[in-house]
Amino acid sequence: MKSALSLLALTAALGLSVAGALTAAPITGPGPASPQAADPVPSTTTPLQLADNDHDDGWFFARKGARHDRHAHDDDEEDEDDDDYSARGCAAGQPACALNLNPAPAGTATPPANGLFAPGAKPAVQVN
Amino acid sequence: MLRSVHRWPGLVFAGLLLVLSLSGAMLSVYPTIERLGVPQAVTELSVADLATRVAARHPGLEEIRRAPSGRITAWWFEAGTPGSAVIDPATGADAGSPDPLPGELWLTNLHRSLFLGDTGRWVMAMGAAAMALLTLSGAALVARRMGGWRHWFGRTRGPWPGRVHVEIARFAVGGLLLSSLTALWMTASTFSLLPDEGNDPAAATASAGLAPLEPAQVPLFGETPVSALHALSFPSPQDPSDVFTLTTTGGTALIDPGNGAVLSSAAPTGWQRASEIVVMLHTGQGAAVLGLILGAMALSVPALAVTGLVQWLRTRGSxxxxxxxxxxxxxxxxxxxxxxxxxxxxxxxxxxxxxxxxxxxxxxxxxxxxxxxxxxxxxxxxxxxxxxxxxxxxxxxxxxxxxxxxxxxxxxxxxxxxxxxxxxxxxxxxxxxxxxxxxxxxxxxxxxxxxxxxxxxxxxxxxxxxxxxxxxGLDLELAHLPEVPAGETLRLIARRDYGAEVQAPAAILRFALPDRSLWQRLGGQGFARFEAGDLLGVLPEGSDLPRFYSLASGARDGFVEICVRRQPGGLCSGQLTDLALGETVTAFLRRNKDFHAGHARAPLILIGAGAGIAPLAGFIRANRRRPMHLWFGARTPESDFLYQEELEHWVAEGQLRTLAPAFSRAGRREHVQDRLKREGGTVTQLLATGAQVMVCGGREMAEGVRGVLSEMLAASGQSLEALKAEGRYAEDIF
Amino acid sequence: MKHLLAALALSTALTSLPALAEARPVTFTTQMRSYGGDGAYLAFYVTDAQGAYVGSLWMAGGKAKYYKHLSGWQAATGGDRTQVDGITGASVGSGRELKITLDLQDALFDAGYVLHVDAAVEDMRDSPNEIVLPLTSDAVGAPVTGRGYIDTLTVSF
Structure with missing residues (x-):
């Protein structure tokens, strides 16, 4: 039964660790920042796009609408970005993109045509 | 099939698994060392307080990070040079170098990639997969060996390599499985095979024209406890559009340094959280105790490799x-x-x-x-x-x-x-x-x-x-010699004879302990280490087949003692019972671990008949603290009551609690099992207090005893099988 | 989309000139400090004088999932991995020296362009803009000191 004890100890430590990690997040926090209270300098340039955040209930990290925040910003820029991303296949940081491939290593593809490289450039690299 | 699934990965990956497990065991200590070595923050301390304290000492503060161990490190850039230190959160003062502990980086790279980059990572992942396969197939093999999953923790039997292998494996199986599965998860995460990259907050820039706030003025910093902090990076003084980036257990937020407002944020996804927990479980970072347990379990791998290899070689050899x-x-x-x-x-x-x-x-x-x-x-x-x-x-x-x-x-x-x-x-x-x-x-x-x-x-x-x-129609003489060790010469130094009156001659024979080499003493080999219940293999003259006799003494007694009943026409028993003082026999020792009295304190019920008294007498002779009760069968008190004087002496000394002889040709004319049945009340009472039963003697007697005990146990809703499974019933039958 | 336009402007300006005469190999020698950590990821990229992204020169570190720690490059490119296709190599260990030789357009120098290097190391702090070096003829051959992981960076012809 000694071996059963080792399993018990392991299960207890495992359970406590996981429970600890799960209860620790999300941290119980305040509502969103209130710039008026924090800002010692009276300001009229409080960003309008934050209005959405300001009136949201609960802790921002726990909110499901993280994607929503993106729309809170300049819509034009956002749309442009979206087009840009979809041309490349995905937007950075989106879960759907997690399986995205790593870039091609040097030597397996030509350097990008960003105007910096001479045509037909072959990068040489050396680590000492 | 199951056996080959266990054997071949074990043999092929043994070397790799040794590297993995030993480096892992060493790494498992680091989280504890780090945890004990760094000043911990008080629970109420906020990120704002901490940042204020550190910034007061290092005006060019760039970033503060908190490791899962509670270690807080700050980086700054002052007078054109970068600096960093571990921080005491109580004062904000520097508390040592932030460099990793000696050996940690080296061991980490060995453990995860053998210093071979991505190729090495895949090799180590293969090792982890082999480990997972070995633990699962091994668990199934243990279940099969023990007779089902219900008996998975039962008592192990059989030759030592297998027994030790199972004992160690049962101790370590949980940790090895957890370590290998989390390792596979981490490899998949490293190579982006899991959707655990999570969300990043949308890019944001600081509002123009505002002077940067002090950390204490940012509301979110005041409300975030240091215990939830992962990292806080300060806006670059060169870049007026740069922002505070706060990463906590709950996610990442970009904060406007001008007004303290949260510009954008992202919460971790479920996958991301799962990956963080998996890393914690694998490395023990943030779960130091678990890490130590896993490390201890990983240390079993070398022992498993050796016992597994020995088992394989033995099987292969035959x-x-x-x-x-x-x-x-x-x-x-x-x-x-x-x-x-x-x-x-x-x-x-x-x-x-x-x-x-x-x-x-x-x-x-x-x-x-x-x-x-x-x-x-x-x-x-x-x-x-x-x-x-x-x-x-x-x-x-x-x-x-x-x-x-x-x-x-x-x-x-x-x-x-x-x-x-x-x-x-x-x-x-x-x-x-x-x-x-x-x-x-x-x-x-x-x-x-x-x-x-x-x-x-x-x-x-x-x-x-x-x-x-x-x-x-053939004269078939099958002389099979299963690993007969070279015998040693034993000289008879004392003998006592019984049973001549009842035409059943028997003798207690005592031999001098042979000289033991230093090597044997160190290794506990041969006659250097034995106890009552072990077997003496005697090689009679004129035969290659050893005959086994239960030992009535241990190495500590300083002599080798057996009981022999002369069998009609028996080659070995004839030679032994004819042996004169000073004459010798050739014999070797065989351990018989399943028939040792052990170190328990529970009562011990000893049941034997005839020469079967030998190991039981040995147990009583060595007994110092255990209540022992002997039921012993002989023919008459005058002829073959072996060890009578010693037994009476041991009763007087308290080494033997009760002595219950049964005589088949005198008094009540009963067998030992009959007396056992007659005194069933006492036996039942002893069994109820957790008594262990050891039986030694002939087959018929053992069957009789089994029958009597089974009846008694059934009356109280128990069974002999359950007793055996608990290791409380052992037999040595000849 | 300013940066795309800038890149477009630059490339049309350059391609209108005879290519052979206008390109030359440029060597970037990066000496790392002994910072006591695992291999560093480094992103070499170029912005114009206003800070708009023009293009990437080199990425040391092959796993795209860690690029978000190169936060300057990440912000400039939106994490677009195709920006470093064909110019990606291994991460650089503590105390090691990385020497990259690239055939670059001549017009890159003395035109207001700025070289940025972002650095990041596992379990250590991220260091965006570890080095910010205006690409002028004066900068060639003169070692520049980094803010954290890089001891010196020397650009030479």
Whole structure:
């Protein structure tokens, strides 16, 4: 039964660790920042796009609408970005993109045509 | 199948697994060292307080990070040079170098990639996959060996490499499985095979024209406890649009340094959280105690590798390699072997050689290759069948029973079956019996009745060989020598004789302890270490077959003592009982761990008859603190009450609590089991207090005792099997 | 989309000139400090004088999932991995020296362009803009010191 004890100890430590990690997040926090209270300098340039955040209930990290925040910003820029991303296949940081491939290593593809490289450039690299 | 799934990954990956486990065990200590070595923050401390304290000492503060151990590190850039230090959160003062502990980086790289980059990571992941496969197949093998998952934690039996292997594996299996599965998860995460990259907050810039706030003025910093902090990076003084980036357990937020507002944020996804927990479980960072447990379990891998290798080598050494095997289609005798550990192959070889020496043509094969259609010239089929665990068939014979049952016509060659087993198990030779029944059911003719061999007894085997020889009209002498060690010379220094009056001469023989070399003493080999209940293998003159006698003494007693009853016509017992003082015999020692009294404090019920008193007397002689109760059977008090004087002395000394002799030719004329039954109340009471039972003597007596005990146990809703499973019932039968 | 336009402008300006005369190999020698950690990821990229992204020169570190720690490059490119296709190599260990030789357009120098190097190391702090070096003829051959992981960076012809 000694071996059963080792399993018990392991299960207890495992359970406590996981429970600890799960209860620790999300941290119980305040509502969103209130710039008026924090800002010692009276300001009229409080960003309008934050209005959405300001009136949201609960802790921002726990909110499901993280994607929503993106729309809170300049819509034009956002749309442009979206087009840009979809041309490349995905937007950075989106879960759907997690399986995205790593870039091609040097030597397996030509350097990008960003105007910096001479045509037909072959990068040489050396680590000492 | 299951066995090969366990064996081959084990052999192929042994080296890799050693590197993985040893480096992992060493790494497991680091989280604890770090945890104990760094100043911890008080629970109420906020990120704002911490940032204020550190910024006061380092105006060019760039970033503060908190490791899962609670270690807080700050980086700054002052006067054109970068600096960093571990921070005491109580004061904000520097508390040492932030460099990793010595060896940690080196071990980490060895552990995860053998310093071979991505290739090495894949190699190590293969090692982890092999480890997971080994733990799962090993757990299933233990279940099979113990007779089912319910008995998974039961008492282990069998040769030491297997026993030790199972004991260690059961201790470590949980940790090894957890470590290997989390390792595979982490590899998948590293190579982006899991969708755990999570969300980043949308890019944001600081509002123009505002002077940067002090950290204390940012509301979110005041509300975030340091215990939730992962990292806080400060806006670059060169870039007026740069922002605070706060990463906590709950996610990442970009904060405007001008007004303290949260500009954008992202919460971790479920996958991301899962990956963080997996990393914690694997590394012990943030779970130091778990890390230490996992490390201790990883340390078992070298021991598992060695015992596993020894097991494999032993099996392989006795494996089915028989040069000069006759083809199945031309042999007269078909010899089929069903062996799990491979020991039955040794017997098969002896049988085959003996038959071949008498002009027989023999085809020997594993029972799994059973194919009666091929045995065209066969005149007989002989099956040697080992029984594994609690009645299971050996791996080498899976499905054969079904194949026999499915035969439409029985083979014409008659069948002889010899079962190998251990009477200590409840289902002695159960598989051989199953085979015999299946053969009978299809009408397969029997050459000779089924024989059995207990614990690889050469005598049992030789006896069965004589029966087989008689049936074949051959003089078959099967002298099988299972690993007989070189004997040592023992000199008789004392003897006491009994039983002459009842025509059953018996003797207690005491030999001097042979000289032991320093090497033997250190290694506890040979006669350097033994105790009552172990076996003395005596090699009589004129025979290669050793006879085993239970020892009535331990090494500490300083002598070797046995009891011998003279068998009519017995070669060995004759020589021993005729031995004069000063004469010698050749003998060796065999450990018999299943019949040791052990170190428990629970009462011990000893039951024996005749020469079976020997180990029991040895237990009592060595007893210092345990309540022991002896039921002993003899013929008359005057003739063969072995150890009578000693037993009475031990009762007086308190080493023996009760002495209950039963005499078959005097007084009540009862056997020991009869007296046991008569005193059932006492026995039941002792059993209720957790008493252990040890029985030594002849087969009939043991059967009688089993019957009596079973009845008593049944009355209180228990069973002998349950007692055995708890390790509270042991037999040594001859 | 300013940066795309800038890149477009630059490339049309350059391609209108005879290519052979206008390109030359440029060597970037990066000496790492002994920072006591695992291999560093480094992103070499170029912005114009206003800070708009023009293009990437080199990425040391092959796993795109870690690029978000190169936060300057990440912000400039939106994490677009195709920006470093064909110019990606291994990460650079503590105390090691990385020497990259690239055939670059001549017009890159003395035109207001700025070289940025972002650095990041596992379990250590991220260091965006570890080095910010205006690409002028004066900068060639003169070692520049980094803010954290890089001891010196020397650009030479």
């Amino acid at each position: 494996g089915p390699r028989l040069p000069g095997n006759v083809a199945a289609g031309t042999a007269e005798t078909i010899l089929l072997v069903a062996s799990e550990g491979g020991t039955s192959w040794g017997f098969a070889r002896t049988l085959r050689d003996a038959l071949a020496a008498r002009g027989q043509s023999v085809h020997a094969a594993a029972l799994s290759q059973f194919d009666p259609a091929r045995y065209r010239k066969a005149k007989r089929v002989v099956i040697l069948a080992a029984t594994y665990g609690e009645g299971a068939s050996p791996a080498a014979a899976r499905g054969v029973l079904e194949r026999i049952r499915a035969l439409k016509t029985p083979p014409t060659a008659p069948l002889a079956i010899l079962g190998f087993g251990d009477r200590a198990f409840p289902e002695f030779c159960a598989y051989a019996e199953d085979l015999a029944q299946a053969a009978k059911a299809i009408g397969w003719a029997e050459l000779i009745p089924m024989g059995t061999v207990n614990r690889q007894s050469p005598q049992d085997f030789a006896g069965w060989g004589r029966d087989l020889g008689a049936a074949l």
